[in-house]
Amino acid sequence: xxxxxxxxxxxxxxxxxxxxxxxxxxxxxxxxxxxxxxxxxxxxxxxxxxxxxxxxxxxxxxxxxxxxxxxxxxxxxxxxxxxxxxxxxxxxxxxxxxxxxxxxxxxxxxxxxxxxxxxxxxxxxxxxxxxxxxxxxxxxxxxxxxxxxxxxxxxxxxxxxxxxxxxxxxxxxxxxxxxxxxxxxxxxxxxxxxxxxxxxxxxxxxxxxxxxxxxxxxxxxxxxxxxxxxxxxxxxxxxxxxxxxxxxxxxxxxxxxxxxxxxxxxxxxxxxxx
Numbered sequence: 379x380x381x382x383x384x385x386x387x388x389x390x391x392x393x394x395x396x397x398x399x400x401x402x403x404x405x406x407x408x409x410x411x412x413x414x415x416x417x418x419x420x421x422x423x424x425x426x427x428x429x430x431x432x433x434x435x436x437x438x439x440x441x442x443x444x445x446x447x448x449x450x451x452x453x454x455x456x457x458x459x460x461x462x463x464x465x466x467x468x469x470x471x472x473x474x475x476x477x478x479x480x481x482x483x484x485x486x487x488x489x490x491x492x493x494x495x496x497x498x499x500x501x502x503x504x505x506x507x508x509x510x511x512x513x514x515x516x517x518x519x520x521x522x523x524x525x526x527x528x529x530x531x532x533x534x535x536x537x538x539x540x541x542x543x544x545x546x547x548x549x550x551x552x553x554x555x556x557x558x559x560x561x562x563x564x565x566x567x568x569x570x571x572x573x574x575x576x577x578x579x580x581x582x583x584x585x586x587x588x589x590x591x592x593x594x595x596x597x598x599x600x601x602x603x604x605x606x607x608x609x610x611x612x613x614x615x616x617x618x619x620x621x622x623x624x625x626x627x628x629x630x631x632x633x634x635x636x637x638x639x640x641x642x643x644x645x646x647x648x649x650x651x652x
Contacts, residue, residue: 436649
């Protein structure tokens with residue numbers, strides 16, 4: 379089927395006994411020992427391997443750095459992303475039909491790109507055709523296919539040219555028993571790139587179709603879907619990157635620092651509650 383167009387003080391037991399006098403006065407009964415639980419102060423930067431439990435569902439609405447601001451809009455009060463605008467001429471728009479994502483359009487300057495989604499009998503997107511459009515024609519740029527595991531998680535993406543020549547592959551690995559995103563390995567000819575993730579709530583954890591959107595935007599932000607991107611390590615050093623985070627009490631990132639090619643960039647994240 380074809381459908382058009384990222385959370386004692388424990389008081390020692392102290393028994394207070396009255397001293398015995400020559401007249402042997404009655405002994406005052408002991409007072410009961412009271413144990414007072416004291417909770418540790420909240421932290422805004424929880425350890426990466428011990429995220430606090432949280433039921434908060436947050437959606438990013440803005441990611442900003444000096445001179446840059448990326449805005450995210452949603453369909454009504456849902457978690458369905460409607461648009462991403464970087465304020466510098468690039469805008470992504472997502473379209474829906476019958477509550478399903480059925481299209482993704484990218485405007486970049488005077489360039490226009492869109493995709494066709496193909497769904498299987500389980501309504502999973504298994505193939506994506508990529509197109510560019512000019513005033514006179516649509517140009518097929520290629521396509522990619524998606525494989526899933528029994529938990530309906532992406533396990534492999536294979537990219538092809540318009541004439542079906544294999545280009546590169548992404549393999550998704552999940553850590554058991556939590557089925558969390560462990561790593562992504564991308565193989566492109568002789569170049570291999572590995573992406574690793576933390577254990578916190580991902581920046582786009584609650585955004586529908588974040589992984590699919592990441593395929594089209596090319597933005598590393600969208601890779602932080604289930605969990606947050608920690609590093610990119612490649613046989614091509616130009617692609618290497620490390621990521622550090624400050625988290626809020628609900629274990630979502632509020633500050634992101636990327637370092638690549640000895641250049642650091644820090645982004646502030648603003649959320650709304652779903």
